[in-house]
Amino acid sequence: MNLLSKNIFISLILALIPAACFADWELNLPRGVTPFSQDIYDLHMYVLWIVCAIGVVVFGAMFYSIFVHRKSRGAKAANWHHSTKVEVLWTVIPFAILIAVAVPATKSLIMMEDVSNADMTIKVTGYQWKWHYDYIGEDVSFYSTIHKDSNIARQRGAELDPFDVDHYLRDVDNYLVVPTNKKIRFLTTAGDVIHAWWVPALGWKRDAIPGFINESWALIQEPGVYRGQCAELCGKDHGFMPIVVEAVPEADYLAWIAKKTEEKALVINDSKALDQMNSIVLTEAKKINSGE
Amino acid sequence: MSEVATHHHDDHHGAHATGIMRWLTTTNHKDIGTLYLLFSLVMFFIGGTMAMIIRLELFQPGLQFVDPQFYNSMVTMHALIMIFGAVMPAWTGFANWMIPMMIGAPDMALPRLNNWSFWILPFAFTMLLSTLFMPGGAPAGGWTMYPPLVLQTGDAFPFLIFAVHFMGASSIAGAINVVATVFNMRAPGMTLMKLPLFVWTWIITGFLLIASIPVLAGAVTMLLTDKFFGTAFFSAAGGGDPVMFQHIFWFFGHPEVYILILPAFGIVSAIIPTFARKPLFGYSSMVYATGAIAFLSFIVWAHHMFTVGMPLAGELFFMYTTVLIAVPTGVKVFNWVATMWQSSMTFETPMLFALGFVILFTIGGFSGLMLGVTPVDFQYHDTYFVVAHFHYVLVTGAVFALMAGAYFWMPKWTGHMYNETLAKWHFWLSVISVNVLFFPQHFLGLAGMPRRIPDYAVQFADFNMVSSIGGLGYGISQILFVIIVVKCIRGGEKATDEVWEGAQGLEWTLSSPPPYHSFTEAPDPESITGGHR
Amino acid sequence: MSKSNITYSNADYYVPDSSRWPLIASVSIFAMFVGGATLLNGANIGPYVLSAGFILFVYMLFGWFGDVIAESEAGTYNGQVDVSFRMGMAWFIFSEVMFFAAFFGALYYARMYSIPWLGGAGSGGATNEFLWPEFASAWPLFNTPDSYGFTQFKEVIGAWGVPFWNTLILLTSGVTCTWAHWGLKIGSRKHLIAGLSVTVILGIIFVAMQAEEYRHAYHALGLTLNSGIYGATFFLLTGFHGFHVTMGTIMLATILARCIKGHFTHENHFGFEACAWYWHFVDVVWIGLFIFVYWV
Numbered sequence A: 001m002n003l004l005s006k007n008i009f010i011s012l013i014l015a016l017i018p019a020a021c022f023a024d025w026e027l028n029l030p031r032g033v034t035p036f037s038q039d040i041y042d043l044h045m046y047v048l049w050i051v052c053a054i055g056v057v058v059f060g061a062m063f064y065s066i067f068v069h070r071k072s073r074g075a076k077a078a079n080w081h082h083s084t085k086v087e088v089l090w091t092v093i094p095f096a097i098l099i100a101v102a103v104p105a106t107k108s109l110i111m112m113e114d115v116s117n118a119d120m121t122i123k124v125t126g127y128q129w130k131w132h133y134d135y136i137g138e139d140v141s142f143y144s145t146i147h148k149d150s151n152i153a154r155q156r157g158a159e160l161d162p163f164d165v166d167h168y169l170r171d172v173d174n175y176l177v178v179p180t181n182k183k184i185r186f187l188t189t190a191g192d193v194i195h196a197w198w199v200p201a202l203g204w205k206r207d208a209i210p211g212f213i214n215e216s217w218a219l220i221q222e223p224g225v226y227r228g229q230c231a232e233l234c235g236k237d238h239g240f241m242p243i244v245v246e247a248v249p250e251a252d253y254l255a256w257i258a259k260k261t262e263e264k265a266l267v268i269n270d271s272k273a274l275d276q277m278n279s280i281v282l283t284e285a286k287k288i289n290s291g292e
Numbered sequence B: 001m002s003e004v005a006t007h008h009h010d011d012h013h014g015a016h017a018t019g020i021m022r023w024l025t026t027t028n029h030k031d032i033g034t035l036y037l038l039f040s041l042v043m044f045f046i047g048g049t050m051a052m053i054i055r056l057e058l059f060q061p062g063l064q065f066v067d068p069q070f071y072n073s074m075v076t077m078h079a080l081i082m083i084f085g086a087v088m089p090a091w092t093g094f095a096n097w098m099i100p101m102m103i104g105a106p107d108m109a110l111p112r113l114n115n116w117s118f119w120i121l122p123f124a125f126t127m128l129l130s131t132l133f134m135p136g137g138a139p140a141g142g143w144t145m146y147p148p149l150v151l152q153t154g155d156a157f158p159f160l161i162f163a164v165h166f167m168g169a170s171s172i173a174g175a176i177n178v179v180a181t182v183f184n185m186r187a188p189g190m191t192l193m194k195l196p197l198f199v200w201t202w203i204i205t206g207f208l209l210i211a212s213i214p215v216l217a218g219a220v221t222m223l224l225t226d227k228f229f230g231t232a233f234f235s236a237a238g239g240g241d242p243v244m245f246q247h248i249f250w251f252f253g254h255p256e257v258y259i260l261i262l263p264a265f266g267i268v269s270a271i272i273p274t275f276a277r278k279p280l281f282g283y284s285s286m287v288y289a290t291g292a293i294a295f296l297s298f299i300v301w302a303h304h305m306f307t308v309g310m311p312l313a314g315e316l317f318f319m320y321t322t323v324l325i326a327v328p329t330g331v332k333v334f335n336w337v338a339t340m341w342q343s344s345m346t347f348e349t350p351m352l353f354a355l356g357f358v359i360l361f362t363i364g365g366f367s368g369l370m371l372g373v374t375p376v377d378f379q380y381h382d383t384y385f386v387v388a389h390f391h392y393v394l395v396t397g398a399v400f401a402l403m404a405g406a407y408f409w410m411p412k413w414t415g416h417m418y419n420e421t422l423a424k425w426h427f428w429l430s431v432i433s434v435n436v437l438f439f440p441q442h443f444l445g446l447a448g449m450p451r452r453i454p455d456y457a458v459q460f461a462d463f464n465m466v467s468s469i470g471g472l473g474y475g476i477s478q479i480l481f482v483i484i485v486v487k488c489i490r491g492g493e494k495a496t497d498e499v500w501e502g503a504q505g506l507e508w509t510l511s512s513p514p515p516y517h518s519f520t521e522a523p524d525p526e527s528i529t530g531g532h533r
Numbered sequence C: 001m002s003k004s005n006i007t008y009s010n011a012d013y014y015v016p017d018s019s020r021w022p023l024i025a026s027v028s029i030f031a032m033f034v035g036g037a038t039l040l041n042g043a044n045i046g047p048y049v050l051s052a053g054f055i056l057f058v059y060m061l062f063g064w065f066g067d068v069i070a071e072s073e074a075g076t077y078n079g080q081v082d083v084s085f086r087m088g089m090a091w092f093i094f095s096e097v098m099f100f101a102a103f104f105g106a107l108y109y110a111r112m113y114s115i116p117w118l119g120g121a122g123s124g125g126a127t128n129e130f131l132w133p134e135f136a137s138a139w140p141l142f143n144t145p146d147s148y149g150f151t152q153f154k155e156v157i158g159a160w161g162v163p164f165w166n167t168l169i170l171l172t173s174g175v176t177c178t179w180a181h182w183g184l185k186i187g188s189r190k191h192l193i194a195g196l197s198v199t200v201i202l203g204i205i206f207v208a209m210q211a212e213e214y215r216h217a218y219h220a221l222g223l224t225l226n227s228g229i230y231g232a233t234f235f236l237l238t239g240f241h242g243f244h245v246t247m248g249t250i251m252l253a254t255i256l257a258r259c260i261k262g263h264f265t266h267e268n269h270f271g272f273e274a275c276a277w278y279w280h281f282v283d284v285v286w287i288g289l290f291i292f293v294y295w296v
């Protein structure tokens, strides 16, 4: 027994060493900024501790016999090879543990699948290799592609060093701006192959499947910039279609929407003006050609 | 022909060819087993070289060595070659060598079919590897071949599909042979509940193969017709669904992962009692647990697709069935530990690999269990956490068990002891480097690194570098294995028939190396005490 | 170790000599695959390689089965080999069942899930609203979500025409096959050959009617492989079945030829039985097709 506890002690120390020296490295899931992501984080830690505990028991027993029941220490082998009692026991106990895992997991899942009563809807469409965002009910929609610095640095033999780029491979030209504390319904789909829209801070990823729409939701509690990327192999530039979500207070969001709507109107007006000019030029040209 | 063959069987079949023709046309289970094992070793090195290219590119952020498209090809080919070329043929090789000897038979039930199932493989893999040189490059859509992406493959596409058909035919033929052998060729007195566990796990594996590989064949056939004949199985525009492919694929794919691990359970169940000098604990519960795992493996497939947007009821169902697999697998792990308890252990290389297997496979099982919890899998899915999970079960699981089995039976096969010192080096180098290689990948995944990317954000740089260093170490360590095998074939200390002090089972009653036709006379029924003593 | 009184010998166990046929089989299939693949990729040599492979394959079939038949007729096989063959065939048929299961699964999935979802049922609400607002779920699916690139069809093949007659034909052929078996078992060559001939003829009629049905579907109804998921499942299921019937007919014809030559005895006729099993399997698959593809 003495040895057993010593083993457990040693393995715990060993487990802590990496944690200590990699203190500033990211080692774990982010807690995230939605109620759902925090549930998931808790569930993750809960299951992790359970398996660690089982591991300590199982590996502890194993190391104990490795040290104690070795021939070189003169151990004599017993001859028993059956015991219905313990076999039932170690069928039933894991089963009970699994139920203890399944119950909270079921609760979280039910909550996550409930997309009703959303305050707003954003349609996300994946393309090779960019994202398109569509604010349903607003006149705002745009593409979002990898930021040009990252795009330069990622080329083979690039002069620019990835370490010199801010948010290398995690930055885009147009951010997805959303309000905080609103239940946002996301509709994910794709235009060519399957992609997956994933921002870890929101707590989930969802496949974007051509021809079908998947629904998910998020309610972001803290303003901030959250980064993620495509999480389903979608061809050569799969690694290069990042996602950036900027959560801002509602007032700022509304201002942003207004600005975007206006910009779009301007663009449309501009193109109308351009069309008019073109047709004037054309008619003039015709006139000249026909010698008038 | 002689009435009662009391003399050596070779005399009847002295006609067997020599030289290269011997290997091309052989119907002998040992020859075919050897072919399988050598083939799988070659494939392990080819697939491993691809893994080294992957790790090399991931050594640092930024693209240094390969283009993204080629990187994706390497990932895809690495997986296909390791699974279909290295691990599966290795298990069939073990089955060929050992099963007739373990059940007291002269050979396999269908020897010519046996030759065929091997001689498909070099051709199938020639087809697959030739795609590396084709316009548009080798397949790059992942080993899971999801449409629509895989339909963008260039000239390689039909070669990929036909290569999968071809390997599938080989696996099915091999599996049928094993099942027929075990059910039909057992020596008198070798009842089912006396079968060594390796044989048991292999029949159940055989059943999984026969039931699941044809489904893969169907799935890739639909890909082929979608690409070339205008069908719309996987296109929403025509009323189909890309996700339908995933369902069909994983209906094959999940049983497939147990195909890769069940024989490993069998080998470990043979090795631990031998070096513990104590009977295996809970023989019959081992058999039932294997059966339960096999059954469950057919109803858990959608745990690979929790994020595709299944209805809630589906997600719950697949979560429950998935975590349930922990129960029978746990029974196995506990039984192994109980076998060690109050035993008298020694630690020769097969035992070391087996013990490494028990611990590291269990760690892989634990991460599997975490993945099975649907809401959390929404975070884990398609990250390096998954990559870490499956390399723990595949490399420190399946491959470690293969190594254990190879060291365990190599003296029987060759008649020589391998070099124990070198082998211990092989184990210790492997077990350390493999953890350096794959353990940090858990952290990478949790921190948000997706899988199947050639380049990554800089916060992942440190762990990737550690992992690549481990990868290089693990790769180089495997060269030791080849050296040991070659030395052992060439010569070495003469092995006794029993080889290991605690060895149990019919294969150890034959000479080392065994005669060309294993049991030309059925062994004494009295001497058959069963794999569990 | 005491000697047991059971010994293996050639009388008990038979390990065939080394054989070149498996290797030739692999080479021929390899050639067919490579030829087929290059053909699909549009290369000119494709058809030649494919045909060469096919010829070699047929040669191999004659050679391999020829060897087996010769060995069997020479009495080299014993009860144990026979059982091995039986198990091999049974498990092979099981693997074929699983192959069909994949296609039945696809049909089930399309009808129960993907089409209703596209039409807005269940979790498909947003899918229908945003992507396919015009689309209504239906089976047979005359109007695919997007008609572009798909062949529209006017009508499907109803269950109670040709398919019904084909069902009767196959069921009858199952009976005649059993009739032949019975003839073999009582040692009546007359019954055997008559039963088997009728079975083969019924098989040929079935394939012919199926071919005519396909022609009708393509030309008159516009139902093709390219007619969305309906055409895809219809033609792949019935097509693979038709292919299996063709193979089964060829197998039975071979057996018929062997019977005429006087092969098989009333207790030793595994070759016959294997083909009969295969034929019954093809029959059962057809019942599934009739119910799920044509009828409901």
Ligand code: HEA
Pocket (backbone or CB within 6 Å): A051, A054, A058, A094, A095, A097, A098, B144, B257, B258, B260, B261, B303, B304, B305, B322, B323, B325, B326, B327, B329, B330, B331, B333, B361, B362, B363, B364, B365, B366, B367, B368, B369, B371, B372, B373, B377, B380, B381, B382, B386, B389, B390, B393, B394, B397, B398
């Ligand atoms: C040998 C192969 C092998 C094996 C044995 C397993 C075993 C398991 N796997 Fe794994 N898996 C793969 C190979 C394998 N897997 C591969 C290749 C992939 C990726 C495919 C791809 O996408 O490319 C994958 C992916 C994968 C996923 C999908 C992840 C994702 O993509 O999001 C999931 C999710 O549920 C999963 C779960 C499991 C579970 C629950 C087990 C269980 O069988 C594990 C059971 C074992 C234990 C739990 C440990 C021992 C038990 C005890 C000591 C008892 C007590 C324990 C408890 C009560 C917890 N696996």
Ligand code: HEA
Pocket (backbone or CB within 6 Å): B044, B045, B046, B047, B048, B049, B051, B052, B054, B055, B075, B076, B078, B079, B080, B082, B083, B087, B141, B142, B143, B144, B387, B391, B394, B395, B398, B399, B437, B451, B452, B453, B454, B471, B472, B473, B474, B475, B476, B478, B479
């Ligand atoms: C049985 C199956 C098996 C085995 C044995 C392995 C073995 C290894 N795998 Fe593999 N792997 C898979 C199955 C397997 N893998 C699967 C299914 C995937 C998913 C694919 C997909 O996403 O579609 C995958 C994906 C995968 C990835 C993820 C790629 C990505 O998502 O982008 C990585 C990255 O590190 C990796 C690494 C390795 C390494 C380093 C080994 C090592 O263990 C290999 C060690 C062996 C050798 C190295 C060969 C021996 C030695 C030499 C050749 C000598 C020369 C050596 C040097 C030059 C050092 N594998």
Ligand code: CUA
Pocket (backbone or CB within 6 Å): A126, A127, A129, A194, A195, A196, A230, A231, A232, A233, A234, A235, A237, A238, A239, A241
């Ligand atoms: Cu888009 Cu990966």
Ligand SMILES: [Cu+2]
Pocket (backbone or CB within 6 Å): B253, B254, B257, B301, B303, B304
């Ligand atoms: Cu699985």
